[in-house]
Amino acid sequence: xxxxxxxxxxILVCDGLVKIYKTEDVEVLALQGLELEIARGxxxxxxxxxxxxxxxxxxxxxxxxxxxxxxxxVDGHDLFAMSEASLVEYRKKTVGFVWQNSRQNLFPYLxxxxxxxxxxxxxxxxxxxxxxxxxxxxxxxxxxxxADSYPxxxxxxxxxxxxxxxxxxxxxxxxxxxxxxxxxxxxxxxxIQDLFRKLNEELGLTIIIVTHDISLANKVSRxxxxxxxxxxxxxxxxxxxxxxxxxxxxxxxxxVESHEEYSIMDxxxxxxxxxxxxxxxxxxxxxxxxxxxxxxxxISK
Ligand SMILES: Nc1ncnc2c1ncn2[C@@H]1O[C@H](COP(=O)(O)OP(=O)(O)OP(=O)(O)O)[C@@H](O)[C@H]1O
Ligand SMILES: [Mg+2]
Numbered sequence: 181x182x183x184x185x186x187x188x189x190x191i192l193v194c195d196g197l198v199k200i201y202k203t204e205d206v207e208v209l210a211l212q213g214l215e216l217e218i219a220r221g222x223x224x225x226x227x228x229x230x231x232x233x234x235x236x237x238x239x240x241x242x243x244x245x246x247x248x249x250x251x252x253x254v255d256g257h258d259l260f261a262m263s264e265a266s267l268v269e270y271r272k273k274t275v276g277f278v279w280q281n282s283r284q285n286l287f288p289y290l291x292x293x294x295x296x297x298x299x300x301x302x303x304x305x306x307x308x309x310x311x312x313x314x315x316x317x318x319x320x321x322x323x324x325x326x327a328d329s330y331p332x333x334x335x336x337x338x339x340x341x342x343x344x345x346x347x348x349x350x351x352x353x354x355x356x357x358x359x360x361x362x363x364x365x366x367x368x369x370x371x372i373q374d375l376f377r378k379l380n381e382e383l384g385l386t387i388i389i390v391t392h393d394i395s396l397a398n399k400v401s402r403x404x405x406x407x408x409x410x411x412x413x414x415x416x417x418x419x420x421x422x423x424x425x426x427x428x429x430x431x432x433x434x435x436v437e438s439h440e441e442y443s444i445m446d447x448x449x450x451x452x453x454x455x456x457x458x459x460x461x462x463x464x465x466x467x468x469x470x471x472x473x474x475x476x477x478x479i480s481k
Pocket of ligand 1: 235
């Protein structure tokens with residue numbers, strides 16, 4: 181695939197992202213040349229250990245943080261080559277953000293409805309249109325019965341539903357969620373997961389969710405694993421499994437092999453092998469034998 185068609189076919193392309201945080205005397209390498217392509221309408225979960233760089237990646241895609249080197253293309257546009265004014269527009273209109281802490285998502289002194297209306301002031305339109313659209317979004321996220329409640333009068337899960345409606349207010353192309361089910365119980369987490377899938381299927385919205393929640397990752401067709409600031413492996417849901425997804429409950433989800441795991445090869449054809457694989461193959465040196473046999477590449481000691 182040529183580079184230009186890569187940029188056109190994918191709503192998001194991250195190319196060699198490096199992020200170095202410098203504090204007084206230490207440097208932290210949060211991203212180490214991360215490569216990622218996301219097609220329009222995909223629902224992707226990002227998982228990885230604490231400190232692996234997940235939030236850093238999401239904040240960059242959201243235009244909130246600049247990479248030290250590397251580029252992000254959204255819809256073919258180089259994000260950080262944009263003018264500051266275009267970047268502000270991008271943050272308002274192209275991406276919607278849902279944070280783990282619902283207090284970070286909502287204004288405490290506005291009702292649920294007013295919270296959803298607030299970002300629409302930037303979009304023009306009249307009061308009646310804003311009101312109707314906000315109600316429609318609260319209905320879509322299943323929380324319209326709390327339209328006149330203030331955040332403090334709602335549970336964590338209810339607040340997250342309002343937060344998702346707020347994130348959708350300006351018709352974003354990409355919805356970004358950083359640990360959206362981190363602060364709710366498992367039943368509420370299930371409801372929120374189903375809501376993300378519904379939004380993805382019904383609106384065709386591209387959604388990227390950072391999560392620690394394995395049950396959420398099990399329901400998503402593509403799971404990206406970040407380790408040490410790079411994507412180490414990806415899991416793709418098996419087709420037969422995807423068809424039966426609605427009939428599966430959280431209990432039997434754990435028992436079936438839902439996804440197939442792939443290692444990622446970078447542009448220089450480098451592949452990172454997991455510790456588990458090396459241990460299983462009894463490889464404990466840094467020199468390995470590589471050969472091609474029956475159309476397969478075999479790595480051995
Ligand atoms: N503003 C900052 N200044 C300095 N270091 C930072 C900053 N933000 C993040 N880091 C460091 O960068 C690394 C990646 O952090 P990041 O927040 O992206 O991890 P994460 O995968 O989201 O972790 P968690 O699962 O705990 O949320 C960590 O080592 C972190 O300490
Ligand atoms: Mg984080």
